[in-house]
Amino acid sequence: MSKNIPVYLLSGFLGSGKTTLLKNLIRFEKEQGRTPAVLMNEAGKVSIDSEEVDKDIPLSELLDGCICCTIQDKLESQLQQLLIDGGFDTLIIETTGVAHPVEVVDSVLSPLFADQFSFKGIITTVDALQWEKRDELSIQALQLMREQIKYAGIVLLNKVDLVTESRIPVILNEIQSLTSSRIVLTEQSKIDFTLLDQIRLKKFDGATQLRVNHELQLNVVVFTFQHSIEREAFDAWLRNASSSIYRMKGFIPFTGDKYPVLFQYSYGMPLFFDHDMKMTANFVIIGENLDEDQIKKELMELQ
Numbered sequence: 001m002s003k004n005i006p007v008y009l010l011s012g013f014l015g016s017g018k019t020t021l022l023k024n025l026i027r028f029e030k031e032q033g034r035t036p037a038v039l040m041n042e043a044g045k046v047s048i049d050s051e052e053v054d055k056d057i058p059l060s061e062l063l064d065g066c067i068c069c070t071i072q073d074k075l076e077s078q079l080q081q082l083l084i085d086g087g088f089d090t091l092i093i094e095t096t097g098v099a100h101p102v103e104v105v106d107s108v109l110s111p112l113f114a115d116q117f118s119f120k121g122i123i124t125t126v127d128a129l130q131w132e133k134r135d136e137l138s139i140q141a142l143q144l145m146r147e148q149i150k151y152a153g154i155v156l157l158n159k160v161d162l163v164t165e166s167r168i169p170v171i172l173n174e175i176q177s178l179t180s181s182r183i184v185l186t187e188q189s190k191i192d193f194t195l196l197d198q199i200r201l202k203k204f205d206g207a208t209q210l211r212v213n214h215e216l217q218l219n220v221v222v223f224t225f226q227h228s229i230e231r232e233a234f235d236a237w238l239r240n241a242s243s244s245i246y247r248m249k250g251f252i253p254f255t256g257d258k259y260p261v262l263f264q265y266s267y268g269m270p271l272f273f274d275h276d277m278k279m280t281a282n283f284v285i286i287g288e289n290l291d292e293d294q295i296k297k298e299l300m301e302l303q
């Protein structure tokens, strides 16, 4: 195993485009003749995003919690296992949208691996539309978003297609006031990855760290559909869904469809993608102060 494996950390708030960036970065690494390994976690007990990573990529998943708060020890052992298994040249870590990046960096910079990994920096994605609507977020959620920007070595101002052109310089200014790192405008998290050569490694001062689990009352509802549901009934449910739901994703079995459809939702914007494989119909909902029992009851009724 070669020493000094470059490590990139992908950070960014829920639904801002991290997984999209991950897929682009994996493609770039492969084009460069390198094999990336991926460490990802989800703020739920089941993983949706990992279904989207090709099978030939070494993938280590940390489920049931956010990397930063609950399973830091597990992260260290996963990193160790990846090193033992070997066979990769770059490591990409995708944190959950509610993770504070600095705590993840702490694990990567652990003395256990200091000689094997070369931490390159944090790439943070910001959803331009979500930034515009940031007043709707709780103070804690907004604080986390700011911190993810503050510690980034490079920022992707993503989803620029969703805001009017005249707003972009304003948003850029606002974000630039939080960081001196480079900000790149993107759609679908597409960037020229040679820019990563210029990524800056920020100094971390632990003082401003936000303990996400303690202050941000995010919770995750995981539901598995056992039967197919009517599309119209689902649409109606969606229209009435609580405004404190930030993010939903999952595979939804609609009546009449051969396979469950991949459903993605961030900040009021639902998207459906046909899928040509039978996936377990897991559905993950992330938000603040969600009434888990009520949501599960409603979803049960859809069946």
Ligand SMILES: Nc1nc2c(ncn2[C@@H]2O[C@H](COP(=O)(O)OP(=O)(O)OP(=O)(O)O)[C@@H](O)[C@H]2O)c(=O)[nH]1
Pocket: 012, 013, 014, 015, 016, 017, 018, 019, 020, 021, 049, 096, 097, 158, 159, 160, 161, 162, 186, 187, 188, 189, 247, 264, 265, 266, 271
């Ligand atoms: N309109 C638009 N949609 C985008 C863009 N980039 C990503 N998306 C969509 O936004 C949704 C969320 O993207 P992801 O890449 O899954 O976001 P994420 O940050 O990994 O989400 P979490 O894992 O929940 O934190 C998906 O439906 C993407 O297809 C963009 O530039 N414009």
